[in-house]
Amino acid sequence: xxxxxxxxxxxxxxxxxxxxxxxxxxxxxxxxxxxxxxxxxxxxxxxxxxxxxxxxxxxxxxxxxxxxxxxxxxxxxxxxxxxxxxxxxxxxxxxxxxxxxxxxxxxxxxxxxxxxxxxxxxxxxxxxxxxxxxxxxxxxxxxxxxxxxxxxxxxxxxxxxxxxxxxxxxxxxxxxxxxxxxxxxxxxxxxxxxxxxxxxxxxxxxxxxxxxxxxxxxxx
Amino acid sequence: xxxxxxxxxxxxxxxxxxxxxxxxxxxxxxxxxxxxxxxxxxxxxxxxxxxxxxxxxxxxxxxxxxxxxxxxxxxxxxxxxxxxxxxxxxxxxxxxxxxxxxxxxxxxxxxxxxxxxxxxxxxxxxxxxxxxxxxxxxxxxxxxxxxxxxxxxxxxxxxxxxxxxxxxxxxxxxxxxxxxxxxxxxxxxxxxxxxxxxxxxxxxxxxxxxxxxxxxxxxx
DNA sequence: TACGAGATATTGTTGAACAATATTGACATT
DNA sequence: AATGTCAATATTGTTCAACAATATCTCGTA
Numbered sequence: 001x002x003x004x005x006x007x008x009x010x011x012x013x014x015x016x017x018x019x020x021x022x023x024x025x026x027x028x029x030x031x032x033x034x035x036x037x038x039x040x041x042x043x044x045x046x047x048x049x050x051x052x053x054x055x056x057x058x059x060x061x062x063x064x065x066x067x068x069x070x071x072x073x074x075x076x077x078x079x080x081x082x083x084x085x086x087x088x089x090x091x092x093x094x095x096x097x098x099x100x101x102x103x104x105x106x107x108x109x110x111x112x113x114x115x116x117x118x119x120x121x122x123x124x125x126x127x128x129x130x131x132x133x134x135x136x137x138x139x140x141x142x143x144x145x146x147x148x149x150x151x152x153x154x155x156x157x158x159x160x161x162x163x164x165x166x167x168x169x170x171x172x173x174x175x176x177x178x179x180x181x182x183x184x185x186x187x188x189x190x191x192x193x194x195x196x197x198x199x200x201x202x203x204x205x206x207x208x209x210x211x212x213x214x215x216x217x218x219x220x
Numbered sequence: 221x222x223x224x225x226x227x228x229x230x231x232x233x234x235x236x237x238x239x240x241x242x243x244x245x246x247x248x249x250x251x252x253x254x255x256x257x258x259x260x261x262x263x264x265x266x267x268x269x270x271x272x273x274x275x276x277x278x279x280x281x282x283x284x285x286x287x288x289x290x291x292x293x294x295x296x297x298x299x300x301x302x303x304x305x306x307x308x309x310x311x312x313x314x315x316x317x318x319x320x321x322x323x324x325x326x327x328x329x330x331x332x333x334x335x336x337x338x339x340x341x342x343x344x345x346x347x348x349x350x351x352x353x354x355x356x357x358x359x360x361x362x363x364x365x366x367x368x369x370x371x372x373x374x375x376x377x378x379x380x381x382x383x384x385x386x387x388x389x390x391x392x393x394x395x396x397x398x399x400x401x402x403x404x405x406x407x408x409x410x411x412x413x414x415x416x417x418x419x420x421x422x423x424x425x426x427x428x429x430x431x432x433x434x435x436x437x438x439x440x
Numbered sequence: 441t442a443c444g445a446g447a448t449a450t451t452g453t454t455g456a457a458c459a460a461t462a463t464t465g466a467c468a469t470t
Numbered sequence: 471a472a473t474g475t476c477a478a479t480a481t482t483g484t485t486c487a488a489c490a491a492t493a494t495c496t497c498g499t500a
Binding site for chain 2: 008009011047050051054055058060064066082083085086089090092093094142143144145146147150154
């Protein structure tokens with residue numbers, strides 16, 4: 001899963017490690033990331049750490065306040081709405097123009113199946129991973145390196161939102177069936193229907209996320 | 221045009237200055253950017269400069285080779301094809317789902333008119349600027365901060381490509397009419413037609429760019 | 441409690457240092 | 471002349487220590 005770690009500069013490797021901490025929920029939204037503490041923790045210089053912070057800030061995972069330091073980004077309604085707007089544009093667009101024999105369709109099929117298997121096993125983390133991989137494959141249909149990279153960034157931000165919520169079952173499980181429908185439409189040579197289905201999916205997912213965020217913000 | 225320069229960190233300001241040099245063509249594709257030379261030139265420390273380089277690398281404007289330094293990215297056929305794939309997805313998508321009363325439509329109208337005025341004046345740089353602003357307004361129809369930011373990055377990369385070519389007239393002038401058509405379709409409440417027109421536009425622009433790049437690479 | 445003033449800690453930026461790697465150039469070999 | 475070798479040189483990668491600027495905290499006083 002994790003790719004080649006060598007050849008990349010220290011800051012890149014650092015950014016990757018911190019990103020992992022972020023999406024694993026080990027670092028909670030709003031938390032301040034002290035330069036001193038983290039350079040100590042990772043045994044790197046403050047300068048190198050600052051380069052890594054800068055990258056993650058550009059990715060939207062950290063927020064930078066002048067003279068106050070960097071903080072883990074806190075998901076808001078606005079950011080969720082924005083993220084789903086992006087997803088509708090990218091994923092529905094990719095589906096609509098998908099070539100019938102594109103290799104990514106096989107990846108979609110595999111990850112959709114994987115989603116069902118893990119769900120039946122009640123392995124919710126597995127369902128989440130399969131789901132993310134499914135949608136990355138959808139974007140890959142567009143055959144654009146820049147789009148893929150952009151989606152990766154959006155995807156990381158979304159995972160940050162997931163971390164805030166603690167209900168992986170309701171967050172991912174309901175979507176297994178829809179993924180299967182979408183890939184089936186595509187396999188049947190009906191990309192437009194697949195896109196329509198995806199739009200339904202994303203609207204539902206967005207509502208679910210917003211509702212979950214609402215609950216998370218105002219705990220009884 | 222240029223926004224508030226204070227409040228931002230040194231690296232951000234540096235990145236902006238260097239970006240300006242890049243899109244103005246003062247730095248030519250493939251050129252190596254020495255850390256020593258640039259930290260001298262801008263009178264900043266190497267550390268700060270490296271942070272700026274990192275940001276621009278993430279934007280795709282610079283390329284980083286391990287232990288060899290950073291270089292101005294060189295546009296290739298592949299990158300142009302990729303960029304236009306992104307543009308088709310973003311701009312056509314934004315048009316298709318555009319709300320009829322969106323304020324960005326007025327910006328589109330204004331920049332389209334501005335394009336005609338500057339063209340009649342044979343102010344090709346002006347035509348280029350108006351054109352870029354027009355398409356930024358198109359993306360703005362989608363009402364997504366992340367999409368806008370992403371498009372800005374793509375846009376900067378594209379300007380880098382323009383710099384390589386030296387034929388602003390043929391590169392921008394033919395598109396004045398098409399922009400007017402597109403915004404007219406939108407004003408007439410026919411977003412789908414506008415999107416179709418945009419697709420035609422982008423296909424034509426892509427071909428023009430590829431042809432121009434070909435000529436630039438193999439000078440007689 | 442509210443308010444300032446000074447003490448403290450943190451970030452912003454710099455400059456120098458050194459290791460690791462890449463480039464150059466002189467020299468020898470064919 | 472072309473090519474390969476190896477030391478000399480330059481550049482990047484990373485660290486460290488320092489200091490200015492700004493934010494946060496503490497505490498004494500009204």
